[in-house]
Amino acid sequence: MPAEPRFEARKQADQTWTIFDRRTGQTAERSGLILAGLNKRAVLGLIHILEQIEDAPKLVH
Numbered sequence: 726m727p728a729e730p731r732f733e734a735r736k737q738a739d740q741t742w743t744i745f746d747r748r749t750g751q752t753a754e755r756s757g758l759i760l761a762g763l764n765k766r767a768v769l770g771l772i773h774i775l776e777q778i779e780d781a782p783k784l785v786h
Contacts, residue, residue: 732775734768737761742768744775 732753734742744753744760753760753775760771 730772730776731779732772734765734772736765744768744771 729747731747733745733747735745736742741762742765743763745751746753755775760768763771
């Protein structure tokens with residue numbers, strides 16, 4: 726059974742979109758970038774990328 730997606734998009738009152746991390750309940754952040762104030766097209770692509778990163782095998786060095 727597939728896991729529930731970690732990230733979700735929410736439309737804000739100012740008509741921009743924010744990506745939220747369901748695990749933390751906070752606005753998602755990646756590489757120091759807060760994923761807020763985005764347009765819908767960017768959000769859809771970013772969520773897809775974030776989910777792929779999350780699902781990627783982790784290597785221990």
